[in-house]
Every structure is written in structure tokens, then in C-alpha cells.
Amino acid sequence: MSDFLIELEKAAGGVGSVRTNEPMKHHTTFRTGGPAAYFAAPSCVKELSDTVKLCRGEEIPYYILGNGSNLLVSDAGYRGAVISMENFCGCAVTGDRIRAGAGLLLSRLARKALESSLTGFEFAAGIPGTLGGAVVMNAGAYGGEIKQVLQSVTVLNKSGEVLELEAKDLDLGYRHSNILERGYIVVEGEILLEPGESAAIKARMEELAARRREKQPLEYPSAGSTFKRPEGHFAGRLIEEAGLRGFQVGGAQVSEKHCGFVINRNHATSADILELCRQIQERVKLQSGVDLEMEVRRLGDF
Numbered sequence: 657m658s659d660f661l662i663e664l665e666k667a668a669g670g671v672g673s674v675r676t677n678e679p680m681k682h683h684t685t686f687r688t689g690g691p692a693a694y695f696a697a698p699s700c701v702k703e704l705s706d707t708v709k710l711c712r713g714e715e716i717p718y719y720i721l722g723n724g725s726n727l728l729v730s731d732a733g734y735r736g737a738v739i740s741m742e743n744f745c746g747c748a749v750t751g752d753r754i755r756a757g758a759g760l761l762l763s764r765l766a767r768k769a770l771e772s773s774l775t776g777f778e779f780a781a782g783i784p785g786t787l788g789g790a791v792v793m794n795a796g797a798y799g800g801e802i803k804q805v806l807q808s809v810t811v812l813n814k815s816g817e818v819l820e821l822e823a824k825d826l827d828l829g830y831r832h833s834n835i836l837e838r839g840y841i842v843v844e845g846e847i848l849l850e851p852g853e854s855a856a857i858k859a860r861m862e863e864l865a866a867r868r869r870e871k872q873p874l875e876y877p878s879a880g881s882t883f884k885r886p887e888g889h890f891a892g893r894l895i896e897e898a899g900l901r902g903f904q905v906g907g908a909q910v911s912e913k914h915c916g917f918v919i920n921r922n923h924a925t926s927a928d929i930l931e932l933c934r935q936i937q938e939r940v941k942l943q944s945g946v947d948l949e950m951e952v953r954r955l956g957d958f
């Protein structure tokens with residue numbers, strides 16, 4: 657066992673808190689990606705802070721992982737430490753407010769809102785990410801976005817200090833926040849909802865889930881919409897107009913059901929997915945003159 661691994665285990669919570677050569681295909685919704693040299697899952701702020709400090713001190717790159725639903729990891733893997741937020745999944749309701757850990761899945765948070773007869777979070781129930789990932793991306797769907805409900809976040813800064821920030825300080829915009837550029841790690845967030853009727857909240861969630869099932873290729877691994885919506889256009893429509901419905905590179909395919917989704921159709925590699933994305937960008941640019949920007953994040957060497 658290397659000295660670094662021993663120290664990492666100590667920092668992240670002791671024996672069992674770190675795995676080595678962890679296949680990232682088990683941690684991304686694309687179901688692709690090679691091994692992470694280290695995969696740590698701290699359980700409290702101190703362990704998180706110690707883990708980050710150790711990596712910084714030893715100059716080992718690290719990456720914060722939510723649910724990996726907006727992430728493409730290189731087939732060669734990642735030579736640093738992936739730090740999973742999976743153990744930060746507490747949740748407490750006080751009046752119209754819900755305070756939750758960054759690793760809590762949005763579906764769980766939405767269920768908590770439903771059980772508490774709180775409305776305003778129905779839009780997020782079908783987004784397969786964590787609260788932390790959703791804050792970073794300002795995730796949104798069906799007319800709702802995190803920005804509308806988020807009140808504040810607790811973050812860890814690069815020096816390991818815990819800060820409480822108001823949502824208005826996060827520069828939340830279309831699939832954007834300033835969290836990554838400032839090197840923050842979201843630890844918790846608080847959302848403010850409104851009293852509602854359980855039956856109506858449940859009905860709205862079911863309606864949106866049915867719309868997703870009807871329009872999106874949920875039967876295949878993907879990262880949702882692969883590209884950001886270009887101003888004045890829809891990525892899916894541009895891709896369809898470029899004649900790319902069903903277009904395939906290796907095992908990666910432009911979904912036949914929804915052209916905005918690149919899917920892992922048949923044992924795709926991350927290289928297949930990225931090459932397909934590159935060809936889509938090229939063909940769409942030629943066809944319509946529009947630059948498509950990837951929404952999906954990349955990790956490792958491509």
C-alpha cells in the first residue's frame with residue numbers, strides 16, 4: 657500500500673473509505689469510462705476537507721462526483737482521486753424549507769417535498785442528478801430550474817473553509833454557476849418551496865415522468881441532453897436537420913427517439929461517444945452554421 661493511499665484512507669474516513677482502480681463506468685450514467693486511480697467517499701465535512709487538503713498538498717488532482725449523470729470519463733480513466741459525495745445525503749424539512757446534503761438525489765428530494773406537501777420542486781423529480789450537481793449545472797426542466805428555488809448553499813472553499821453563500825452569489829444562469837471556477841465544493845443546499853396539495857404535486861410529477869418516458873430514450877444509458885441549447889435553436893432539431901437521427905460511431909448513437917441525446921446503444925466506449933459528438937458538431941455547423949457546445953463534462957485524457 658502506498659504512503660499516499662494510507663494517508664488518503666485516514667483522511668477520507670478510515671478503512672473502506674477509499675477504493676483503487678475503481679471502474680468509472682459504474683459511476684456514470686453513460687456506463688463508460690476507465691478506472692479512477694483513487695475513489696474516496698468521505699462522510700462528513702472534516703473528512704471531505706482533509707481529503708481535499710491531502711490531494712492538494714500531494715499535488716494529486718481530484719474531481720468531485722455527484723451522480724455522474726452529466727459526465728464522460730476517458731476510457732483510459734483518471735489518474736487522480738475521484739471524491740464522491742454519495743454519503744452527503746441528509747435531508748431536513750423546516751416549514752417551507754428543505755435543507756439537504758449535496759449528494760442527495762433530486763428524486764429523493766422531490767419525494768421529501770411531496771411527503772411534506774411542498775410544491776415547486778416537481779420539475780426536478782426526473783433529473784437523475786444530485787443536489788450538488790444540480791446546483792453546479794443550475795439544472796432545469798419543464799420551465800423550472802434550481803435558481804428558482806435555491807436559497808443558499810454551504811460550500812467548502814479551496815483553503816478548506818466552510819462558507820455559507822446566498823443563491824444570488826452563485827451567478828446561476830442557463831446550465832451555469834460560478835461554483836467550479838471558484839473551486840468550491842457544495843456540501844449542502846437549502847431550497848424554499850410553497851405549501852401545496854399532495855395529490856396535485858404527485859399528479860404533476862407523474863405527468864412530467866410520463867412526458868420524459870415518451871420523449872426521451874430512457875431505456876439506454878446517456879447523459880441526457882448532450883449539447884447546450886444554442887440561443888434561438890434546439891440542439892435536437894439542428895441535429896435532426898443535419899440528417900443525423902440514428903447516426904452511429906462505434907456503439908454510440910444519436911438517439912432515434914430524441915436527437916438531442918447521444919446514447920450508449922451497444923457497448924460504446926467514451927472515445928466513440930466523443931467522436932460522435934465531434935462529428936455532430938461538424939455536420940451541424942456545416943448544415944446550419946450553429947456551434948453546438950457540449951453540456952456534458954469530460955474527465956481524464958481524451
Ligand SMILES: Cc1cc2nc3c(=O)[nH]c(=O)nc-3n(C[C@H](O)[C@H](O)[C@H](O)COP(=O)(O)OP(=O)(O)OC[C@H]3O[C@@H](n4cnc5c(N)ncnc54)[C@H](O)[C@@H]3O)c2cc1C
Pocket residue numbers: 685719720721722723724725726727741758759782783784785786787788789790791792793794795796797835836840841842843874878879880881953
Ligand atoms: C436521462 C437523463 C436526463 C436528464 N435530464 C436533465 C434535465 O431535464 N435537466 C437538466 O438540467 N439536466 C438533465 N440531465 C443531466 C444531469 O442529470 C444534470 O446535469 C445533473 O444536474 C447532474 O448532476 P450529477 O449529480 O449527476 O452531477 P455530475 O455529473 O456528477 O457532475 C456535474 C458537474 O458538477 C460537479 N459537481 C457535482 N457535485 C458537486 C458538488 N457537490 N460540489 C461541487 N461540484 C460538484 C462535477 O464535478 C461536475 O463538474 C439528464 C441526464 C440524464 C442521464
